[in-house]
Every structure is written in structure tokens, then in C-alpha cells.
Amino acid sequence: MFKQKVIEVVNNIPHGKVVSYGQVAAYIALPRAARQVGWVLRGMAGNNVPWWRVVNKKGVISINGNFHADRNLQKKLLEAEDILVNDFQVDMGKYRFIASTKLLKKLQLSDNYIQEAISKFSI
């Protein structure tokens, strides 16, 4: 299930780190399903999922005053993990979490795809 995989990836983001939607999508072998990642996360508020560690590619909090969740809450949660949030933006170069090959293997990705996925988001 798409939803389950998203949850698994998000649950593996360490404290104090963030990932982008596209990153999560790439980690579940659907590199172009970034929107759906957000769609899943939309329903995750209140669950035991660190949804606030997911931001868009620029490191900006992608919530725009929706009623589901608000960006001030996300900002607050990030800051609670010692992540600097400046004008709803975090420094991706500093805080981006790069998945380990171990984790990606666990997600049943092929070896060559793993290399691709990792290099894509590395500096």
C-alpha cells in the first residue's frame, strides 16, 4: 500500500532531520508521486507519524492555512527538534536526511535504483 510505505519512510526520518516530498516519493520507488506523499500526510496529523519532518524541495513548509494542520504548528514542532526555521523555511543543505542503503533495501528497491535515489539527493 502506498500509504504504508510513506508512513514507513517518514517514520525512519531521524529526530532533527527533514526530507522533501519528492525524496519520500523516490524512496518508495515512485519518484513522481510527490503530491501523493503530501496527500497521505494530510491525514497523518494526530497519528504517531513525524509528518512535520517533510517539507518541499526548497525546505519550505508547504501548508497554506489549511484547516487540517497549520504551518505554525509545523514550525513549532521543527524548532522543538533544534531545527532552525527562518520564515517557514529550513536549511535543506544542513538538515536533509539522506536514507541509508540499508533502509532503501528494506524498502525493496533494486541496487542500482538505490544508488540513483541516494545520489539524486546528495550534495
Next chain:
DNA sequence: AACGTGACTTATT
């Protein structure tokens, strides 16, 4: 089955 909707991304101008 068809269509609209995005907590997105990429390419183009």
C-alpha cells in the same frame, strides 16, 4: 469509467 483535486517537481520562458 471519467473527472477533478492537490502538504509536489521539473522544465520552460
Next chain:
DNA sequence: GAATAAGCCACGT
């Protein structure tokens, strides 16, 4: 850079 356009795909109607 900003604005635009076009992909993208799970999901509800």
C-alpha cells in the same frame, strides 16, 4: 528569479 505549463498519481465522487 518569478510566472507558467505540464507532468504526476492516489483517491473521492
